[in-house]
Amino acid sequence: MFIYNFSGSIQMVKDVLIIGAGISGLIAGRKLQERGMTVQLLEKSRGPGGRMSTRWMEDGKIDHGAQFFSARTSSFQEVVDEWVSLGVAKCWFGEGVRKDGGGRSYCGVPYMNAIPRLLAQELDIKTHWTAERLVFQEGVWHVSSKEGEIVKGRSLLITSPVPQTLAILERSSLSLSHEDEVLLSSIKYGSCFAVFGWLDKAPAIPAPGLLEQPNEDIARIIDNVQKGITTRPSVTIHASASFTSRHLDEERVVVGERLLEAAAEYLSSMDRETMRVHRWLYSRPKQTVDGDGFLQLKGSGPLYVAGDGFASPTVEGAVLSGLSVADVIYADTQD
Ligand SMILES: Cc1cc2nc3c(=O)[nH]c(=O)nc-3n(C[C@H](O)[C@H](O)[C@H](O)COP(=O)(O)OP(=O)(O)OC[C@H]3O[C@@H](n4cnc5c(N)ncnc54)[C@H](O)[C@@H]3O)c2cc1C
The missing domain is CATH 3.90.660.10 (Polyamine Oxidase; Chain A, domain 2)
Structure with a gap:
């Protein structure tokens, strides 16, 4: 589907828009794209990764967000094994090191942000692009940036930390059901x-x-x-x-x-x-929400919120959230 914008140029309506190119948004984007859907990611920072972040310093790079991650589920272990085989992750240490009793722990190679960078390679990501407002009009989501650029998509996934997601929804005057509002506000x-x-x-x-x-x-x-x-x-x-x-x-x-x-x-x-x-x-x-790893918001067009707040406060939680929301977005579009 194509839509002409005011300057007369052609603008494509993507199947899915994803706000946030942290690990949950990237994983969801990859999975949807692998299934043949067109995906546009929108990221306010200069690059992908979110909290799996590395600072470029003179003389080297230093991770300053997540430092390591573990796999408690076989689904995430499969993802980690793939990262290891692709050379972007390694086992840093085994059991008995962490005070919380967490098991084998992995880190990024040569640094944490290498993992999101690899996942981002085949995705269309607009960086330095802060999603300001959302409007659902004639079956299409219109997401506008701080600078006034508008991108369009049939489904919308928001993966920012939940307080930032609530701020976007509020700026857009999108009314939430009481149940959704209570649930989202409970994630601190x-x-x-x-x-x-x-x-x-x-x-x-x-x-x-x-x-x-x-x-x-x-x-x-x-x-x-x-x-x-x-x-x-x-x-x-x-x-x-x-x-x-x-x-x-x-x-x-x-x-x-x-x-x-x-x-x-x-x-x-x-x-x-x-x-x-x-x-x-x-x-x-x-605390996180117990459930499916994401929330589908009622009341407007196809709108989903996901990320670690909907699973567990870890890289694993964010990945599992991204995987499950992608399955549902894909299934919903096949109806
Ligand atoms: C200091 C620290 C230590 C941690 N330690 C560990 C650990 O030891 N082990 C572990 O497993 N996990 C750890 N974590 C948690 C882990 O990093 C997160 O759970 C995971 O990375 C969350 O991914 P996400 O995709 O859900 O969110 P994020 O990574 O936050 O991604 C959301 C993205 O949305 C973008 N965004 C926000 N608002 C907008 C907007 N309006 N428009 C466009 N883009 C927007 C953000 O810039 C960000 O890139 C740690 C995190 C931190 C910060």
Whole structure:
């Protein structure tokens, strides 16, 4: 189906528009495209990956979002095995390392964002494209960007963290059923500061390079050399939930200094020129919705919401959510 826009050029109506090119949006997009559907992803950041994020630094790349993932289900283990065989993931460590008892844990190769980058390769993704408003008109979704560009599709999937999804729905004046509104509003996220940068010598982190909850301010410290993603000594520090909520609105550089002080026992000095502090406002859902891994919103055209908030607060949850919503979107279009 083609539609002429006002400038007279032809604009294609895609089968599916996906807001968010994090791992759930990418997995869903790939699966729908493999089944012959036309898909357009819309991503507000400069590249795909969302919270599976890596910062390009002088002298190397450092992961500052998700650090590792495990497979609790055979469906996700199959996905992970494929990533390993394609050379974008490896087993970082086995059982008995993590405090939560989590089993074998994997990381991206050569860095976490390599996984979403590989998945993105054959997908049509508009980056630096923030979805502002949604309108369903004459059987077609019209999604407009901050800059006023409009893309069109018959089905719409939103995979942003749920508070951001609610903000898009609110800006669009789309009325939700009471049940959907209560459910979406119940998904709350924790925040997390990440501090990372180069050190002058190796940190005192035991093998295999992960130290969890050494004190009440720190959730984990990762030695990136032991993890195998940098050759120059470097760490990524994730703050605890209580530290993050106490310092949420403080200046980044002050937060960085506080966390380095909390980690001082384990680190030599960090090069302050390269120290980076990132605030993940929506780090991981504190509780998720039990169900099918996604929600189909009632009341307008085909509109689905998915992501880790609808499964489990992990890479695995986001992948399983993307897989199940893709199945349903495809099945719904075959009716
Ligand atoms: C600090 C941290 C540590 C973590 N540690 C682990 C861990 O150890 N193990 C584990 O398994 N998981 C971990 N996670 C969680 C894991 O990263 C997430 O569960 C998973 O990546 C979520 O994927 P997603 O696709 O659901 O969402 P996201 O990755 O958030 O993707 C959503 C995308 O939507 C985009 N977006 C938002 N609004 C708009 C808009 N208006 N228009 C266009 N695009 C938009 C965002 O830019 C983003 O790219 C961690 C996360 C963080 C932040």
